[in-house]
């Protein structure tokens with residue numbers, strides 16, 4: 420059976436490969452810490468066996484909740500930020516028709532997102548398009564206290580209640596949050612919303628295979644069982660018992676560790692398929708929040724090729740040699756578009772006539788790989804047979820496991836995010852939130 424495959428041949432010469440191999444003991448140690456729960460952040464390891472532990476009953480409950488919203492709503496707004504947003508956004512964008520909003524009403528509700536920014540115009544325009552529409556809300560927040568989604572929910576809940584009445588609104592709102600803690604849990608219990616629990620031991624950026632990701636993905640009409648099945652495949656392929664060289668997550672973690680130690684401080688996740696743009700956004704959060712601490716960590720960046728070859732391509736080819744690339748390479752397209760012959764050939768393009776557009780894209784990919792490797796940019800490649808639920812599930816687990824191992828190789832706690840609090844503290848102080856009186860005084864003195 421096909422699976423995603425990691426290829427490190429264009430990142431290392433023989434000496435470099437020996438260095439990767441030399442990481443095997445460190446990787447084994449990291450694996451043991453993950454699987455025995457003896458490393459830093461060990462109370463957040465619930466993601467490790469999550470795919471294989473999801474029960475049929477749990478998936479059915481998610482599918483049923485999705486079906487209820489599908490029946491009532493033409494639009495569902497998923498409210499959340501960071502780990503409570505990016506996984507669902509990544510999968511839905513990858514699987515959806517690129518121009519879905521232009522196709523008009525489909526079989527499933529259109530899924531829109533809110534609470535991932537504090538854009539006043541964004542919220543105004545969202546409220547504008549929801550006016551007169553049959554819509555529902557999925558409010559996702561593990562802590563239940565995050566400001567961005569709380570503002571969006573307050574606004575949209577009021578709008579929904581005004582449009583359909585309080586009773587009907589209750590049937591159209593689902594909350595995904597902690598089992599007991601946080602303002603959202605309290606509110607959901609008091610209002611009687613359908614709720615799903617985010618397990619205590621699964622952090623936000625590792626939560627896409629919980630209802631945080633699965634519910635919005637199911638609402639959008641995609642097959643969450645196939646997604647989970649793909650993740651299960653990688654859970655096995657990246658298991659503790661798999662020898663180092665055959666374990667893709669282990670090799671990926673080792674490869675990026677070797678590259679980092681050789682001065683490659685930036686990893687660029689590259690796609691040649693615009694559907695994967697938000698997958699890279701999910702990946703950036705996963706690796707950035709997990710590793711960027713204690714003044715360490717690879718900076719995760721991303722580009723969409725060939726679009727960005729006409730902008731960032733110059734920097735990548737000839738800028739400071741502190742980068743390496745990880746390319747998401749999709750083997751097969753869903754559709755077939757062939758370049759037509761033109762009698763006049765005024766554009767000089769007849770040399771491409773009869774070729775599929777994807778053949779051209781593949782040559783762009785190969786040409787870029789050769790150019791960048793020649794230019795001193797090591798190239799890791801992840802081959803993805805096609806963009807489907809199954810392979811996205813594989814990718815998700817592969818990157819999660821790679822991240823856990825990589826974080827431990829770097830000797831940081833990959834499962835906390837203390838740095839995220841700094842801006843919040845200042846924002847609350849500036850907004851004079853009750854309880855922040857001292858911070859308000861201190862920050863005002865700085866202005």
Ligand code: PA5
Pocket residue numbers: 500501502503559560561562563564565568622623624625708836839
């Ligand atoms: O990975 C994380 O933990 C964060 O990015 C959170 O997901 C994000 O801050 C949102 O938090 P919450 O789900 O508590 O609203």
